Amino acid sequence: QVRLVQSGGGSVQSGGSLRLSCAHSTFTNDVYCLGWFRQFPGTEPEGLALMDNRGSNPSYVASLNGRFTISHDNALETLYLDLNTLTPEDTAMYYCAVKRTGGCSFAELRSSRAWGQGTQVTVSS
Secondary structure, three states, X not given: OOOEEEEEOEEEEOOOOEEEEEEEOOOOOOOEEEEEEEEOOXXXXXXXXXXXXXXXXXXXXXXXXXXXXXXXXXXXXXEEEEEOOOOHHHOEEEEEEEEEOOOOOHHHHHOOOEEOOOEEEEEEO
C-alpha cells in the first residue's frame, strides 16, 4: 500500500501562490496514477489535476483556467501542485491520491485507499 505524506499549504492573500507537496513511498515498476483533489465543507472531493508516473501529459479540470500545475519528481518521490493566482474561492482542504493502475482518471483515484492526510489552503481577500 502506497503511503502519502502531504506538506505545504497555509494562508495567502488573493493573487498569491502556494506549492503543495505529497511525498510517497517507493513505487514498484508498475504504472501509477497520481492526482490532486480539493474538498469544500459539506461536499465531495473534486478532482483538479492528474498524471501518471511515466510522465504522460497532465490533465486538468477546465475550471482551473491554467492556474494550477501538477508535476512529479521520480527521484524525490514527490508529487507537487503549484497553485497560482489564488482567489478566496480556492479556500479548501487539498488532498493528493495515488493508485496503481493503467487507467488514470479521477474515478480511479477516488476508489484508491492511498490518500494524503490533507492540507488546508486559505486565501484571504
